[in-house]
Amino acid sequence: MxxxxxxxxxxxxxxxxxxxxxxxxxxxxxxxxxxxxxxxxxxxxxxxxxxxxxxxxxxxxxxxxxxxxHTQNGTTQITASQLTASETPVLTPAPEPPSSVPTVAAPPPAAPPSAEMHASTELRPPPRHGASTPTDAPAKITSGSLLTADGLGGLKLGMTETQLADQGIKLTNAKHTANCTYYDVQGAGVPAATALVSPSSGVVLVKPDGAAHTPEGVGSGSSKDDVLASYPGTSVESGGLVAPVGGDGSYLFTLSDDGAVASVDLRSTNQDCAG
Structure with missing residues (x-):
């Protein structure tokens, strides 16, 4: 109490x-x-x-x-609906935060060669050795005298008889035509050749004796196709193939019976000589 x-x-x-x-x-x-x-x-x-x-x-x-x-590090969380007066709180793991490192996707595997590629490779014929194609360059001719677009050694188009004598070039065996004279040419630095001299225009024709070739590698033994490929402006005349080379000169390629180049000479387009 x-x-x-x-x-x-x-x-x-x-x-x-x-x-x-x-x-x-x-x-x-x-x-x-x-x-x-x-x-x-x-x-x-x-x-x-x-x-x-x-x-x-x-x-x-x-x-x-x-x-x-929520817990401070975000790894667990407590839901209010899960708490009662008689139950113990249930901790459920929170979703992990996404990683800041980007994921690099692996490159896709290389695709195998298609059937069309195999077929095109297998069906392509192998190149034939010695076969000529449109892209083949003409065979170069280097034998004989070198005949350039302006003359043969010291013998140049347009030179007069006086100029030739001053250069020590001898003119022999004169053969007169209607207006001009042919000479056999000899001298230091000049291969044996024939020259046609005009009284008004000087030397208008240079013809080497024997084999000759141009700087483009076309000469005695070249084919007609070689001439056309090397000189796109070539025209066909009765004496052979005429190929302009710039200025007042042009090449005359004489062809043999088999179509090959037999000889080559240089002539002036401005002349008053016959032949």
């Missing part, structure tokens, strides 16, 4: 002992009243405790449903 119960019992005893009430309490009335008061207080305490517990649970449930607890 605590202090408050003692005070209550004393007050009740004093009340019952009061003569003004005019009622004589029965035996054992005091303890019965005290026990009843004690039970009433206990019921009030139980009700207050229950009400407080219900309120606390409501507050906790309302707060937990409003937010979600």
């Amino acid at each position: 605590n202090e408050s119960e003692d005070e209550l019992e004393q007050q009740l005893r004093a009340l019952f002992a009061d003569e003004r009430l005019g009622v004589e309490p029965t035996a054992g009335a005091g303890p019965a009243i005290v026990a009843g008061a004690r039970r009433r207080r206990q019921r009030q305490r139980v009700m207050m405790a229950s009400t407080g517990a219900v309120c606390a649970l409501g507050i906790v449930a309302g707060g937990l449903t409003a937010f979600r607890l």
Whole structure:
């Protein structure tokens, strides 16, 4: 019995002992009243405790449903709906953050050669050795004297008889025509040749004795196709093939019966000589 119960019992005893009430309490009335008061207080305490517990649970449930607890490093999370008054929180792993390192895709495997490539490779005939093609360059001729677009050694187109003598070039065996004279030419630095000299135009024809070739490698033994390939402006005349070489000169390629070049000479396009 605590202090408050003692005070209550004393007050009740004093009340019952009061003569003004005019009622004589029965035996054992005091303890019965005290026990009843004690039970009433206990019921009030139980009700207050229950009400407080219900309120606390409501507050906790309302707060937990409003937010979600996350751990600091983001590896676990607690869902409010998973928490109850009688259950232990369940920790579920959070998704891992994406890696900052980009993923490099492996290159696709190389595609095997197609059937068309195999077919084109297998069906292509191998090149024939010695077979000529349109892209083949003409065979170069280097035998004999070199006849350039302006003359043969020191013998040049347009030179007069006086100029030839000054160069030490000898003119022999003169053969006169209607207007011009043929000479056999000899001298230092000049291969044996025949020259046709015009009184007004000087040397208008240079014909080497024996084999000769041009700087383009066309000469005695070349084919007609070689001449046409080397000199696109070549024309066909009764004496052979005439190929202009710029300025006042042109080559005359004489062909043999088999179509090959038999000889080559240089002549001036401006001349007044016959033949």
